[in-house]
Amino acid sequence: MAxxxxxxxxxxxxxxxxxxHRSYDVVATHDLLRRAPGxxxxxxxxxxxxxxxxxxxDALHGRALQRHLRDAGVDADHFVVQLGEAHKTMESVLAxxxxxxRAGLGRRDLLLAFGGGVCCDVVGxxxxxxxxxxxxxxxxxxxxxQVDAAIxxxxxxxxGGRKNYLGSFVPPEAVFVDIGFLxxxxxxxxxxxxxxxxxxxxVRDEELFSLLTERGPELLESxxxxxxxxxxxxxxxxxxxxxxxxxxxxxxxxxYERLVDFGHTFSPAxxxxxxxxxxxxxxxxxxxAVSCMIAIELGLLPEYEWHRILxxxxxxxxxxxxxxxxxxxxxxxxxxxxxxxxxxLNLVVPTTVGCATFVPDAASIDRGLLERAADRLALEATxxxxxxxxxx
Amino acid sequence: MAxxxxxxxxxxxxxxxxxxHRSYDVVATHDLLRRAPGxxxxxxxxxxxxxxxxxxxDALHGRALQRHLRDAGVDADHFVVQLGEAHKTMESVLAxxxxxxRAGLGRRDLLLAFGGGVCCDVVGxxxxxxxxxxxxxxxxxxxxxQVDAAIxxxxxxxxGGRKNYLGSFVPPEAVFVDIGFLxxxxxxxxxxxxxxxxxxxxVRDEELFSLLTERGPELLESxxxxxxxxxxxxxxxxxxxxxxxxxxxxxxxxxYERLVDFGHTFSPAxxxxxxxxxxxxxxxxxxxAVSCMIAIELGLLPEYEWHRILxxxxxxxxxxxxxxxxxxxxxxxxxxxxxxxxxxLNLVVPTTVGCATFVPDAASIDRGLLERAADRLALEATxxxxxxxxxx
Numbered sequence: 060m061a062x063x064x065x066x067x068x069x070x071x072x073x074x075x076x077x078x079x080h081r082s083y084d085v086v087a088t089h090d091l092l093r094r095a096p097g098x099x100x101x102x103x104x105x106x107x108x109x110x111x112x113x114x115x116x117d118a119l120h121g122r123a124l125q126r127h128l129r130d131a132g133v134d135a136d137h138f139v140v141q142l143g144e145a146h147k148t149m150e151s152v153l154a155x156x157x158x159x160x161r162a163g164l165g166r167r168d169l170l171l172a173f174g175g176g177v178c179c180d181v182v183g184x185x186x187x188x189x190x191x192x193x194x195x196x197x198x199x200x201x202x203x204x205q206v207d208a209a210i211x212x213x214x215x216x217x218x219g220g221r222k223n224y225l226g227s228f229v230p231p232e233a234v235f236v237d238i239g240f241l242x243x244x245x246x247x248x249x250x251x252x253x254x255x256x257x258x259x260x261x262v263r264d265e266e267l268f269s270l271l272t273e274r275g276p277e278l279l280e281s282x283x284x285x286x287x288x289x290x291x292x293x294x295x296x297x298x299x300x301x302x303x304x305x306x307x308x309x310x311x312x313x314x315y316e317r318l319v320d321f322g323h324t325f326s327p328a329x330x331x332x333x334x335x336x337x338x339x340x341x342x343x344x345x346x347x348a349v350s351c352m353i354a355i356e357l358g359l360l361p362e363y364e365w366h367r368i369l370x371x372x373x374x375x376x377x378x379x380x381x382x383x384x385x386x387x388x389x390x391x392x393x394x395x396x397x398x399x400x401x402x403x404l405n406l407v408v409p410t411t412v413g414c415a416t417f418v419p420d421a422a423s424i425d426r427g428l429l430e431r432a433a434d435r436l437a438l439e440a441t442x443x444x445x446x447x448x449x450x451x
Numbered sequence: 452m453a454x455x456x457x458x459x460x461x462x463x464x465x466x467x468x469x470x471x472h473r474s475y476d477v478v479a480t481h482d483l484l485r486r487a488p489g490x491x492x493x494x495x496x497x498x499x500x501x502x503x504x505x506x507x508x509d510a511l512h513g514r515a516l517q518r519h520l521r522d523a524g525v526d527a528d529h530f531v532v533q534l535g536e537a538h539k540t541m542e543s544v545l546a547x548x549x550x551x552x553r554a555g556l557g558r559r560d561l562l563l564a565f566g567g568g569v570c571c572d573v574v575g576x577x578x579x580x581x582x583x584x585x586x587x588x589x590x591x592x593x594x595x596x597q598v599d600a601a602i603x604x605x606x607x608x609x610x611g612g613r614k615n616y617l618g619s620f621v622p623p624e625a626v627f628v629d630i631g632f633l634x635x636x637x638x639x640x641x642x643x644x645x646x647x648x649x650x651x652x653x654v655r656d657e658e659l660f661s662l663l664t665e666r667g668p669e670l671l672e673s674x675x676x677x678x679x680x681x682x683x684x685x686x687x688x689x690x691x692x693x694x695x696x697x698x699x700x701x702x703x704x705x706x707y708e709r710l711v712d713f714g715h716t717f718s719p720a721x722x723x724x725x726x727x728x729x730x731x732x733x734x735x736x737x738x739x740a741v742s743c744m745i746a747i748e749l750g751l752l753p754e755y756e757w758h759r760i761l762x763x764x765x766x767x768x769x770x771x772x773x774x775x776x777x778x779x780x781x782x783x784x785x786x787x788x789x790x791x792x793x794x795x796l797n798l799v800v801p802t803t804v805g806c807a808t809f810v811p812d813a814a815s816i817d818r819g820l821l822e823r824a825a826d827r828l829a830l831e832a833t834x835x836x837x838x839x840x841x842x843x
Contacts, residue, residue, distance in 0.1 A: 149541070149545060153541060153610075156610060156611075156616075156617060157610075157611055160610070160611045160613065160616060161611075163790070165789075165790040165791070165793070165794065166790065166791050166792070166793055167793045167794065187619065188617045188618065188619065189616070189617065190616065190791060191605065191606075191607065191615075191617075191618040191619055191620055191703075192619065192620065213583065214583075215583065218545075218548060218549075218552070219548075219549055219552045219553075221552065223583075224548075224552060224581070224582065225548060225580045225581065225583075226580065226583040227579065227580065227583055227584065227619065228583055228584065311583075397557075398555070398557040398558065399557070399558050399582060400558070401557070401558055401559045402557065402559065
């Protein structure tokens, strides 16, 4: 019985539910593509599927996916397309819709996203538009997508120089998170993914934060292969916390005080200004550092907590700042956030490791405060030269 | 007291509700733009608004709308853009999203569609994508949009030669139907709008059907100005029936047996093949005629009911066929409908005036049946030369 074999890593099934209804499952699993039929082909059932992946993921895992679906008797078509941040556009979405049309997908057939956050976002938006909404399933292959981008119900593309300006709220039908894909993930992408775990740990879970700080180097070194129990625990806890936060306000129509906006106030402006040379995970890490500085200045976060947070940055190799982290750029982040959060800033700041509060008004955050925050982070980073991120 | 003045035409407020919740109101009204502030500006409130209209509607009513909003103190921006069937594309949607972005609309601001069905469809889709969903309000100015396109929650654009292949289900915040706009509507557009009223009457309401047949010529002649009570009754009844049908299955996820699909099985193929030379209302009229022929052939509709239906076509000046109504084109309509209705045809056919049933399987509708239907309609139209529609 595989379930009792201690060498087999155990999975976990998370239910995303709201208003008392189950909406979709996020299944953390191992060896997703090894056995056929399996959980993935069971979820697809008798429907036709169009799988979408990038050249990189296709080279690594494309044959495994195709063999798995073929062995399970799934009628599948495969589409390989460049989907980096530069391709997170409506053009990519429409190319996908065109492919779905030519493949003759019916209204009950589905799209399968097999890749990182951009792939899941673009596929989700294409699915939500095609025939006014086809179902879609995500199989995220990056850490960032596994704990954040792929497990929520937001889709989005960049537009007119603005990050995620166009998109939709459309729940996936299911998400399969296989930690094994992290083995082939580039080290920098792995590191960037930990920024989203740090985000949720800092505002919700001191234990997860400590685990991340203490075991982060081993997890990064082994690509989340060992210690296996710790890797599973970190990923499972991140997913559970993220879904718990999302389920309180899945469509963001119950107010704009959202803990998961932590790290997402200044980061869009940094990404946009850098023309995406600073990638999302790094921008989130910098945003968190800026938010901590503001919290210290406003007397909301004690200085000694910042030293613990710094230790986490060091353990994970995350940047504190970049050349794009200036008072001007941070100010633009504040303005854009106010427009996007119904007229108020609602900046999330930690009050201690594991707890957070909101700075409701943009008026509390003047130009001088942003300058001091940027300056201090530049100083901290100079003391530790590796903590600034250059263009990638 | 205006409310007791018999010379003032009365409005009516319809609530679209499902799952026990009110979702949006469709307000049938008169003189919407005359008094400021009024119902429209009250619905907008303190928010900024981007109104979108076509050159034709702008020339007729643009100044009235702008003055109305200005007098009510609404912060409004106006965008005039070509929105015919040829502009029902993602390019138009993205042009609108770009305009909303440049106007700096925040997440609580809104779009206002002021025009026909294409305008409402394109604005609704742009609103649903911008910032993952801005609210929108529709003020339809054509009969077809007032009783059908603008009052539902479907948005859509044509893509890859397929009608409404891309779109979304997004309820408007409110819809204001002012019959007064019909005074300036071209006679042909008015006539085409009656096809959607005929549709709902034939499957749901014998009284409405009789009213339409008997008073149709007067209503068309007067552009629904007189008899005022009959015009209001016809429009109000159509709206109430349409909302009642939509509310049973607003997101089309509770099965594919929908009475409002009557007239919408063959019409997309006719419109696509004609490259939209046959416009929607005419295509719906032809589709209804084809469906009646099939119902007669299958023994579901008695011949004497068809004579009553023919009288309605005559009264309203609706076409029975066109050069694009061939067995080939009708067959393509069947195929596309099967793909779009989850694998079954579910063709709506009347069994008597006011009642309908479904032909579930495409297998019941063979090539010979489609040929006989097309042939008989060509004959009927030859007997009454005006009943065929040429390219417009």
